[in-house]
Amino acid sequence: MSFKQALCAATAMTLVTASGALAENLVIATVNNGDMIRMQGLTQDFTDKTGHTVEWVTLEENVLRQRVTTDIAAKGGSFDIMTIGMYETPIWGANGWLVSLDDLSADYDADDILPAMRAGLSHDGTLYAAPFYGESSMIMYRTDLMEQAGLEMPEAPTWQFIREAAAAMTDRDNDINGICLRGKAGWGEGGAFITVTANSFGARWFDEDWNAQFDQPEWADALNFFVGMMEESGPAGYATNGFNENLSLFQQGKCGMWIDATVAASFVTNPDDSTVADKVGFALAPNSEGVDKKANWLWAWALAVPAGTQKEAAAKEFIEWATSKDYIELVAENEGWANVPPGARTSLYENPNYQAVPFAQKTLDSILAADPNNPTVKPVPYVGVQFVAIPEFAGIATEVSQEFSAVYAGQQTVDEALAKAQALTNDAMEAAGYR
Amino acid sequence: MARAVTQQRKIINTTAAWGIGLLIFFPILWTVLTSFKTEATAIADPPVFLAFDWTLENYSAVMERSNYARFLWNSIIIAGGSTILGIIVAVPAAWSMAFVPSKRTKDILLWMLSTKMLPAVGVLYPIYLICIKLGILDSRGALVVILMLMNLPIIVWMLYTYFKEIPGEILEAARMDGATLKEEILYVLTPMAIPGIASTLLLNFILAWNEAFWTLNLTAANAAPLTAFIASYSSPEGLFFAKLSAASTMAIAPILILGWFSQKQLVSGLTFGAVK
Amino acid sequence: MATKHSRSAARLMMAPAVILLLGWMLVPLIMTLIFSFKRYLPLRGGDLGWVGFENYVRFVSSSAFWPSVAATLTIVGGVLLITVIFGVLLAILLNQPMWGQGVVRILVIAPFFVMPTVSALVWKNMFMDPVNGLLAHLWRFFGAEPISWLSEASLPSIVIIVSWQWLPFATLILLTAIQSLDGEQLEAAEMDGAPPLKRFGYITLPHLSRAITIVILIQTIFLLAIFAEIFVTTGGAFGTRTLTYLIFQRVLESQNVGLGSAGGVYAIILANIVAIFLMRIVGKNLDA
Numbered sequence: 001m002s003f004k005q006a007l008c009a010a011t012a013m014t015l016v017t018a019s020g021a022l023a024e025n026l027v028i029a030t031v032n033n034g035d036m037i038r039m040q041g042l043t044q045d046f047t048d049k050t051g052h053t054v055e056w057v058t059l060e061e062n063v064l065r066q067r068v069t070t071d072i073a074a075k076g077g078s079f080d081i082m083t084i085g086m087y088e089t090p091i092w093g094a095n096g097w098l099v100s101l102d103d104l105s106a107d108y109d110a111d112d113i114l115p116a117m118r119a120g121l122s123h124d125g126t127l128y129a130a131p132f133y134g135e136s137s138m139i140m141y142r143t144d145l146m147e148q149a150g151l152e153m154p155e156a157p158t159w160q161f162i163r164e165a166a167a168a169m170t171d172r173d174n175d176i177n178g179i180c181l182r183g184k185a186g187w188g189e190g191g192a193f194i195t196v197t198a199n200s201f202g203a204r205w206f207d208e209d210w211n212a213q214f215d216q217p218e219w220a221d222a223l224n225f226f227v228g229m230m231e232e233s234g235p236a237g238y239a240t241n242g243f244n245e246n247l248s249l250f251q252q253g254k255c256g257m258w259i260d261a262t263v264a265a266s267f268v269t270n271p272d273d274s275t276v277a278d279k280v281g282f283a284l285a286p287n288s289e290g291v292d293k294k295a296n297w298l299w300a301w302a303l304a305v306p307a308g309t310q311k312e313a314a315a316k317e318f319i320e321w322a323t324s325k326d327y328i329e330l331v332a333e334n335e336g337w338a339n340v341p342p343g344a345r346t347s348l349y350e351n352p353n354y355q356a357v358p359f360a361q362k363t364l365d366s367i368l369a370a371d372p373n374n375p376t377v378k379p380v381p382y383v384g385v386q387f388v389a390i391p392e393f394a395g396i397a398t399e400v401s402q403e404f405s406a407v408y409a410g411q412q413t414v415d416e417a418l419a420k421a422q423a424l425t426n427d428a429m430e431a432a433g434y435r
Numbered sequence: 436m437a438r439a440v441t442q443q444r445k446i447i448n449t450t451a452a453w454g455i456g457l458l459i460f461f462p463i464l465w466t467v468l469t470s471f472k473t474e475a476t477a478i479a480d481p482p483v484f485l486a487f488d489w490t491l492e493n494y495s496a497v498m499e500r501s502n503y504a505r506f507l508w509n510s511i512i513i514a515g516g517s518t519i520l521g522i523i524v525a526v527p528a529a530w531s532m533a534f535v536p537s538k539r540t541k542d543i544l545l546w547m548l549s550t551k552m553l554p555a556v557g558v559l560y561p562i563y564l565i566c567i568k569l570g571i572l573d574s575r576g577a578l579v580v581i582l583m584l585m586n587l588p589i590i591v592w593m594l595y596t597y598f599k600e601i602p603g604e605i606l607e608a609a610r611m612d613g614a615t616l617k618e619e620i621l622y623v624l625t626p627m628a629i630p631g632i633a634s635t636l637l638l639n640f641i642l643a644w645n646e647a648f649w650t651l652n653l654t655a656a657n658a659a660p661l662t663a664f665i666a667s668y669s670s671p672e673g674l675f676f677a678k679l680s681a682a683s684t685m686a687i688a689p690i691l692i693l694g695w696f697s698q699k700q701l702v703s704g705l706t707f708g709a710v711k
Numbered sequence: 712m713a714t715k716h717s718r719s720a721a722r723l724m725m726a727p728a729v730i731l732l733l734g735w736m737l738v739p740l741i742m743t744l745i746f747s748f749k750r751y752l753p754l755r756g757g758d759l760g761w762v763g764f765e766n767y768v769r770f771v772s773s774s775a776f777w778p779s780v781a782a783t784l785t786i787v788g789g790v791l792l793i794t795v796i797f798g799v800l801l802a803i804l805l806n807q808p809m810w811g812q813g814v815v816r817i818l819v820i821a822p823f824f825v826m827p828t829v830s831a832l833v834w835k836n837m838f839m840d841p842v843n844g845l846l847a848h849l850w851r852f853f854g855a856e857p858i859s860w861l862s863e864a865s866l867p868s869i870v871i872i873v874s875w876q877w878l879p880f881a882t883l884i885l886l887t888a889i890q891s892l893d894g895e896q897l898e899a900a901e902m903d904g905a906p907p908l909k910r911f912g913y914i915t916l917p918h919l920s921r922a923i924t925i926v927i928l929i930q931t932i933f934l935l936a937i938f939a940e941i942f943v944t945t946g947g948a949f950g951t952r953t954l955t956y957l958i959f960q961r962v963l964e965s966q967n968v969g970l971g972s973a974g975g976v977y978a979i980i981l982a983n984i985v986a987i988f989l990m991r992i993v994g995k996n997l998d999a
């Protein structure tokens with residue numbers, strides 16, 4: 001028996017060596033989101049197929065960003081594969097820090113990647129990171145509470161309707177807040193949300209000459225609307241609520257509506273974690289009446305190979321494995337179709353098994369509604385919907401969102417925050433040499 | 436009568452002290468309790484204290500996901516290595532400061548302490564670049580050296596205060612008997628200084644164990660200690676209080692147990708040897 | 712007692728520690744200084760040449776600078792105040808005769824063992840969370856509106872978390888000092904009819920002054936550098952951005968190493984001002 005096993009192993013080894021690939025040990029930095037944790041659990045499948053082993057460095061999102069950015073900028077070479085987002089990819093790609101992924105095998109079918117995702121993860125037409133999962137934002141709402149309020153959610157509601165519905169659903173005595181939204185400081189948290197909200201009110205971050213636009217009325221409208229609605233119908237302390245906090249509020253049945261990442265749909269409809277799993281409806285993210293842009297963002301967590309790694313071939317093999325159609329099948333087999341990584345491949349949405357998942361179509365529609373090259377009503381010099389793809393943005397937007405969070409916490413007025421945001425953004429852009 | 440009063444006072448003191456002690460300890464206790472709950476129970480309203488179905492599922496989930504043993508081992512090596520190395524470097528310095536003081540001794544001591552006030556993040560890039568140049572990024576060796584340097588001022592200072600307690604006459608006498616410097620340190624000083632050294636060792640072990648800036652930023656897969664282990668459990672998507680509690684318990688348990696067993700040295704170590 | 716021979720031996724023995732620390736201080740310090748005069752943007756190709764004092768001017772003229780200095784001093788001051796006052800009270804209590812003193816002592820020092828990251832996470836999520844936190848439950852139990860600690864009372868919250876970590880240290884030092892207090896002196900004062908408050912003011916407190924300075928000195932060194940507690944809880948929002956955190960934002964979030972390095976130089980200057988100030992007080996007390 002053990003001899004047989006040994007023989008098997010030996011054969012496998014020969015096969016691997018014969019195919020020309022040396023067994024490598026890959027170090028992969030990733031974020032501690034559910035889909036990535038699941039991928040870690042399935043690593044053995046990759047090792048069985050290719051002989052390469054994998055070591056995971058799993059970190060919380062903020063720590064991960066700081067860690068991989070330092071490493072790639074200093075050319076530290078600590079990681080063979082990095083999990084990065086749609087914000088980092090074009091910037092790093094432009095700097096020549098990432099290996100081009102245009103030469104992935106034909107089996108991989110790169111053309112199957114959703115065009116919006118592919119565009120967001122490319123620079124000058126070259127793909128620099130392969131999407132592991134992608135998301136937009138949409139409305140998740142409680143069908144039972146909506147009914148109680150005597151309202152019906154349209155396919156594509158406006159902010160004005162949302163505000164009215166939120167007020168109608170709010171029942172403070174029973175601890176039900178009409179709407180839960182992100183207010184937490186940080187460019188990827190509340191910063192992302194208020195930016196898409198502003199987009200849907202016709203605002204923009206910069207004009208064509210990189211002048212900050214916080215002094216324009218659209219920003220004041222958006223922020224005043226947001227604050228007003230949250231005061232009427234939002235949960236207490238929303239200034240510190242991010243994705244996670246809202247998710248747990250919604251799962252506990254404390255929110256009537258929640259506008260956030262489409263990937264949350266599989267969490268709120270999972271009866272193991274959610275007390276309201278069977279009462280959730282979905283709708284497209286809203287826009288303000290008369291404005292042609294919706295509050296849709298576009299994001300992907302993607303796998304990229306830092307330039308200069310010694311293990312480029314093996315790293316690409318891993319990427320082909322992790323972002324392939326086969327991987328999706330593998331997860332579906334083990335965990336069911338609702339739990340496969342969404343938003344990356346066109347074929348997934350053509351698969352009848354997946355079309356049966358209640359939120360599949362709305363997720364796709366939301367992703368298709370976002371256009372990173374054309375995110376705002378007025379023209380802008382930048383790419384990105386809920387972010388501006390320039391290296392300085394993360395720092396600036398974090399500070400701006402901190403000013404906004406201080407408004408949500410009642411520590412300053414909307415006008416004060418906008419004035420500070422305007423000043424600090426222009427200052428930072430000047431320091432970076434844009435103006 | 437007087438006895439009754441003292442007895443009564445003792446009861447009041449005991450109640451008050453235990454009350455406050457438990458209050459201070461409560462966050463740790465609550466973390467440990469939460470680690471045995473399911474995620475749903477962990478956020479139950481109203482919160483449950485003891486009457487829940489105790490489960491080990493969080494621990495098995497954590498063990499399955501992370502290689503806890505390796506994180507633990509790295510923590511032990513890094514904290515232990517840096518502390519021992521620090522003591523080796525610091526003993527001679529502290530000895531000379533305590534027994535051959537000069538006008539500048541106190542200045543040197545205070546200067547050493549002031550180096551601890553440099554903000555670490557300001558030199559992240561420089562140190563990172565140096566580590567790359569030397570090829571020691573993500574190695575335990577680099578962290579041993581860096582944490583040793585970080586804690587060296589404290590170690591020197593603590594040892595100095597302990598050594599100063601040792602009466603100089605004893606050394607004098609040993610010298611009269613013809614002891615060499617080496618013998619003096621080895622046979623006379625060291626035995627007397629052992630409790631002080633032990634306390635210093637313990638305290639600095641804890642400080643190094645808890646250091647979370649360099650240990651996070653200079654490691655990847657090989658040298659990552661428990662601080663990095665924790666960073667993979669803080670704020671993921673979905674409910675996480677119970678798993679976070681389990682991971683936290685696993686990260687602090689070794690130190691708590693160590694503290695429990697070496698209470699006496701630790702207590703004197705916690706005073707940094709500064710107060711007798 | 713010091714012969715010429717032992718003096719040179721002493722110098723030799725001190726050398727490794729001094730040289731190492733000098734290196735540890737000088738190498739990064741010099742690099743920080745060099746970077747602070749440069750336009751150094753890792754995401755835009757790294758070193759982009761010398762810019763003179765531009766980074767220094769920009770760092771102080773930013774609207775975030777003075778509030779960050781204020782936040783730093785508030786946090787350090789607040790934690791010192793709380794730990795010293797409660798440390799003294801707790802030390803006096805623990806010094807009284809009681810049952811199970813050893814166990815109580817272990818309970819009280821336990822927070823010191825907890826990693827700052829862990830304690831911040833535990834406090835933030837399990838206690839201060841305005842919905843699921845234990846404090847929110849407690850507030851609701853008494854019919855009050857739960858406080859969203861980390862936004863409405865951000866600085867006090869951070870001070871509470873950090874004080875919890877450092878109270879054990881203060882208590883222990885002060886307890887050790889109190890234990891060495893001459894009991895007879897107190898008894899004599901009691902016989903003379905001095906009320907408890909007077910006995911405390913005239914005998915106990917002066918006796919503790921040296922221990923208190925030590926507490927202040929050592930805690931200040933560690934408190935000026937606190938980082939994890941802010942990173943985990945507020946991320947610098949709601950006025951909790953300390954100087955250390957501001958530098959972190961400049962270096963890592965904005966990826967502007969030059970600007971951050973200039974901030975680092977300011978932080979060193981601030982630390983040294985505090986240090987000199989402290990040394991003045993402590994220096995006198997250290998020999999006692």
